[in-house]
Amino acid sequence: MLFQPAIIALLLASGLAVLMLAVAAPFAVQVIRRWDIASGSELQLALERRTYLFSTLLGFVFAAQLGALLLFVFTADRLSVMFVGAMCAVGTLNVNGYGFAALLTQIGVFFLAAMWLTINHADSQARDYPLVRLKYGLLLVLLPLLAGSFWLELQYFRGLKANVITSCCGSLFSGEAKTIAGEASGLPAQPAILLFYAALTAAVAAALVHWRHAGRASGYVLAATSGGAFVAAITGILSFVSLYIYEHPHHHCPFCILKPEYDYQGYALYLPLFVATAAGLGAGALQPFARIPSLATSLPRLSARLAGVAAVGFSIFSVLASYFVLASRLRLLE
Amino acid sequence: MHPWLEKQRHLIDFTLAALARRKAKNIGLLAAYALLVFVLASLALFTQALRKEAGFVLAASPEVIVQRMVAGRHDLIPPGYLDKIGRLRGVQKKEGRLWGYYYDPVVSANYTFMARPAEEVASGSIMLGATLARARGLQLGNLISFRSYAGKLFSFKVAALLSPDSELLAADLVLLSEEDFRAFFDYPAGHYTDIALSVANPQEVRNIAAKLANALPDSRPILREEVLRTYQSIFDWREGIVLTVLAGAILAFALLAWDKASGLSAEEKREIGILKAIGWETGDVIRMKLWEGVLVSLSAFLLGFVAAYIHVFYFGAAIFKPVLQGWAVLYPSFTLVPAVDGLQIATLAFFTIFPYSAAVLVPIWRAATTDPDAVMR
Amino acid sequence: MIQLSAVKKAFNQGRPNEYWALHGIDLAIEAGRVTALRGPSGSGKTTLLTLIGCLARPTSGRVRLRGEDISGLPERFLTEIRRQTFGFIFQQFNLIKGLSALENVILPAFPTGRPRAELVEKAEILFDQLKLGHRAAAKVEWLSGGEQQRVAIARALINDPAVIIADEPTANLDTALAREFMAILEGFTAAGKTVLLTSHDPLVVESSAVHRVVGMRDGRLVDA
Numbered sequence: 008m009l010f011q012p013a014i015i016a017l018l019l020a021s022g023l024a025v026l027m028l029a030v031a032a033p034f035a036v037q038v039i040r041r042w043d044i045a046s047g048s049e050l051q052l053a054l055e056r057r058t059y060l061f062s063t064l065l066g067f068v069f070a071a072q073l074g075a076l077l078l079f080v081f082t083a084d085r086l087s088v089m090f091v092g093a094m095c096a097v098g099t100l101n102v103n104g105y106g107f108a109a110l111l112t113q114i115g116v117f118f119l120a121a122m123w124l125t126i127n128h129a130d131s132q133a134r135d136y137p138l139v140r141l142k143y144g145l146l147l148v149l150l151p152l153l154a155g156s157f158w159l160e161l162q163y164f165r166g167l168k169a170n171v172i173t174s175c176c177g178s179l180f181s182g183e184a185k186t187i188a189g190e191a192s193g194l195p196a197q198p199a200i201l202l203f204y205a206a207l208t209a210a211v212a213a214a215l216v217h218w219r220h221a222g223r224a225s226g227y228v229l230a231a232t233s234g235g236a237f238v239a240a241i242t243g244i245l246s247f248v249s250l251y252i253y254e255h256p257h258h259h260c261p262f263c264i265l266k267p268e269y270d271y272q273g274y275a276l277y278l279p280l281f282v283a284t285a286a287g288l289g290a291g292a293l294q295p296f297a298r299i300p301s302l303a304t305s306l307p308r309l310s311a312r313l314a315g316v317a318a319v320g321f322s323i324f325s326v327l328a329s330y331f332v333l334a335s336r337l338r339l340l341e
Numbered sequence: 342m343h344p345w346l347e348k349q350r351h352l353i354d355f356t357l358a359a360l361a362r363r364k365a366k367n368i369g370l371l372a373a374y375a376l377l378v379f380v381l382a383s384l385a386l387f388t389q390a391l392r393k394e395a396g397f398v399l400a401a402s403p404e405v406i407v408q409r410m411v412a413g414r415h416d417l418i419p420p421g422y423l424d425k426i427g428r429l430r431g432v433q434k435k436e437g438r439l440w441g442y443y444y445d446p447v448v449s450a451n452y453t454f455m456a457r458p459a460e461e462v463a464s465g466s467i468m469l470g471a472t473l474a475r476a477r478g479l480q481l482g483n484l485i486s487f488r489s490y491a492g493k494l495f496s497f498k499v500a501a502l503l504s505p506d507s508e509l510l511a512a513d514l515v516l517l518s519e520e521d522f523r524a525f526f527d528y529p530a531g532h533y534t535d536i537a538l539s540v541a542n543p544q545e546v547r548n549i550a551a552k553l554a555n556a557l558p559d560s561r562p563i564l565r566e567e568v569l570r571t572y573q574s575i576f577d578w579r580e581g582i583v584l585t586v587l588a589g590a591i592l593a594f595a596l597l598a599w600d601k602a603s604g605l606s607a608e609e610k611r612e613i614g615i616l617k618a619i620g621w622e623t624g625d626v627i628r629m630k631l632w633e634g635v636l637v638s639l640s641a642f643l644l645g646f647v648a649a650y651i652h653v654f655y656f657g658a659a660i661f662k663p664v665l666q667g668w669a670v671l672y673p674s675f676t677l678v679p680a681v682d683g684l685q686i687a688t689l690a691f692f693t694i695f696p697y698s699a700a701v702l703v704p705i706w707r708a709a710t711t712d713p714d715a716v717m718r
Numbered sequence: 719m720i721q722l723s724a725v726k727k728a729f730n731q732g733r734p735n736e737y738w739a740l741h742g743i744d745l746a747i748e749a750g751r752v753t754a755l756r757g758p759s760g761s762g763k764t765t766l767l768t769l770i771g772c773l774a775r776p777t778s779g780r781v782r783l784r785g786e787d788i789s790g791l792p793e794r795f796l797t798e799i800r801r802q803t804f805g806f807i808f809q810q811f812n813l814i815k816g817l818s819a820l821e822n823v824i825l826p827a828f829p830t831g832r833p834r835a836e837l838v839e840k841a842e843i844l845f846d847q848l849k850l851g852h853r854a855a856a857k858v859e860w861l862s863g864g865e866q867q868r869v870a871i872a873r874a875l876i877n878d879p880a881v882i883i884a885d886e887p888t889a890n891l892d893t894a895l896a897r898e899f900m901a902i903l904e905g906f907t908a909a910g911k912t913v914l915l916t917s918h919d920p921l922v923v924e925s926s927a928v929h930r931v932v933g934m935r936d937g938r939l940v941d942a
Contacts, residue, residue, distance in 0.1 A: 620826040
């Protein structure tokens with residue numbers, strides 16, 4: 008393992024998040040078993056108070072996850088000098104099999120936490136808290152995922168060994184060390200462009216429909232298209248958007264665009280993309296509960312609002328990506 | 342303005358007033374917080390500056406250095422060795438280098454003596470690092486004498502001071518002509534210390550090293566990228582070690598934050614009770630308290646970071662120098678080139694703000710769930 | 719306006735020191751009138767006030783506000799109702815020290831997110847009505863007892879509630895100030911507000927400003 012401050016910070020953050028949720032888990036079980044909204048007993052009052060702790064805790068985990076995600080990518084990028092053949096974060100993440108797995112689970116946990124918070128928000132609008140049991144059940148599902156993400160991260164960092172000079176045998180790691188895939192690769196540009204715009208258009212359309220009508224079916228469609236648009240957007244960034252930003256026909260990297268060399272253009276892309284995806288998925292996560300009487304008015308309003316956010320986010324993302332492509336001096340397609 | 346924003350503004354207003362009302366309590370916490378940030382930020386800024394410095398130095402050094410090994414030890418390059426390397430594709434220039442260490446009893450320090458071609462340094466004169474010049478009180482044109490290992494006294498004229506751009510590694514450097522070098526150290530004619538190769542294409546470096554190792558099995562090629570990597574990991578490692586040592590301090594601080602947040606005074610409890618009774622929701626109180634955390638964190642972070650910046654770049658990081666700098670006896674009193682790095686600030690935030698927030702979360706919740714009817718009892 | 723049926727409240731439920739503060743209260747409070755709860759200390763009148771004012775939930779029984787059952791609502795919604803419907807005047811005034819009279823008055827409106835300028839304007843109108851205009855900027859700990867109570871009254875009115883709840887409002891006032899308070903009380907009735915107060919001060923319960931007196935003893939209603 009590399010003994011590096013950012014790595015220690017990441018492990019600390021994710022370990023602490025797991026620990027906090029694990030300590031809170033027995034209380035969640037108690038909420039599931041003893042909840043009785045009609046009762047005025049002191050136990051019920053105590054359980055209701057506890058719900059505030061859980062929302063705050065999950066919000067904290069969510070924020071920490073977001074920060075950790077960024078730090079993880081930055082650290083991977085910074086560490087690339089340590090490994091022969093690694094040019095940027097992609098190379099570092101490829102040093103062992105856990106790198107990308109850890110990154111993807113982290114993104115997954117981020118979106119799941121966002122969905123939980125959405126459900127939580129909807130639930131706390133209804134006077135009878137109809138989703139309380141379900142919410143805390145989901146929380147118990149989230150815990151092993153969070154622990155798994157921590158475990159992957161730990162395995163990944165444990166498996167990192169820098170190719171450095173040792174006093175006994177000097178150099179030539181370089182010659183012997185197996186070269187790692189320093190570059191990601193993407194789809195060929197043309198199908199990627201088609202997929203990219205098709206998926207984003209579908210997501211924006213679904214979001215607009217749901218924003219207008221807030222129907223149940225359109226909510227599910229919105230969640231599906233949002234997930235699809237996220238994947239297509241990342242594929243697109245890998246396959247062609249990044250190339251245009253780097254003005255280099257072979258540098259497929261989703262991370263370098265976050266660097267100052269490229270004017271932090273990545274943030275402008277990822278921020279609306281992540282917000283829109285989280286909002287779209289959140290709107291979908293609400294739909295199973297649309298028929299609960301106490302949610303009948305507040306839930307469609309909330310999910311329509313999320314759809315609005317998704318529509319705006321995906322549109323900003325598409326426009327910016329197109330702008331970066333058009334403003335570039337690189338020409339991939341004639 | 343949007344009601345949500347307006348509400349946050351109200352909460353911040355109230356928090357600021359509350360913080361001002363309990364100055365004594367909050368100043369203690371703020372001081373501890375800022376101190377922690379200061380120590381960690383000094384550490385981070387200092388190592389980052391050292392890394393930068395090392396990068397500067399290495400940027401000017403050759404891509405490959407070839408040493409000869411005898412019985413597993415670094416030995417002199419014998420005459421004719423240079424020619425044995427022959428022509429390697431991709432190598433722009435190869436030259437034998439002459440350098441060695443000299444112990445100066447006057448300042449009890451080791452200097453690095455290095456020979457340069459006659460067109461750079463004339464016989465009888467030397468160029469030396471600014472730190473060394475300071476230590477010996479030398480000016481341009483002064484004469485200085487060194488007693489060689491063989492016991493003979495040599496006098497040199499100071500022809501130039503080396504630019505302090507990379508002061509860390511050039512600090513103890515003395516450049517002299519090849520002729521003077523061989524005479525001073527009684528260096529056998531035709532022998533060199535090592536060989537430097539310049540390679541234009543970075544992709545080729547590793548192939549060339551492999552070919553060298555094949556052609557001359559007793560040689561040890563050292564690549565610049567490897568040296569850089571080794572430096573990086575050494576600095577990282579040291580930073581990590583110091584950080585681990587400081588983990589106790591972080592923990593102590595988290596405990597202090599926990600304690601401060603849970604040990605609400607009767608006055609504060611009463612206030613929260615009043616707020617809840619007059620219509621503040623538990624969530625509002627939590628939000629208000631979170632704003633308090635944000636404000637305290639931000640001010641502590643800013644305070645600690647600015648102090649650390651001044652400490653490192655204006656006072657040479659007096660506290661951490663002995664631990665982090667290097668092993669040379671002659672510590673250069675260098676002024677570091679200010680270098681601030683986003684990743685480091687992010688890491689720093691994780692080490693300070695994250696434990697703080699985690700520690701105050703539960704106490705905040707506990708305070709916020711005071712019974713609203715408590716004030717009536 | 720408010721109906722209570724079979725309302726009971728226990729403290730420390732299930733523990734050895736379990737204590738029932740209310741043993742089944744049935745009561746209706748009419749809108750636009752002043753109702754006083756009278757009884758010795760420990761009779762449960764303050765507990766009853768907290769249940770009516772949405773500060774706490776009954777252990778059993780129902781509380782209806784304008785026909786809506788609010789007895790089973792989680793705290794989040796009780797708070798919302800409390801903020802919109804009730805204004806509180808506490809026995810100890812419960813002002814926040816270190817803040818000015820004005821800041822104290824606008825505090826209950828913070829969670830509503832109404833703009834500050836609007837709140838300050840409203841508070842100034844209230845201060846003028848209560849003849850406190852000159853003291854608005856003073857810190858509350860520098861105010862006299864009567865002034866502090868008027869600040870508390872202004873605070874109770876900032877969200878324009880339909881019901882004013884006052885717990886022993888004259889306990890800390892001398893006779894002159896108590897009379898002044900009763901005059902303000904009549905103003906509330908004139909403005910169409912419902913008032914509910916607890917007191918054992920004859921000056922209050924025998925005043926013509928009070929329309930109805932409800933007696934309490936040992937957690938039960940008794941004839942006044």
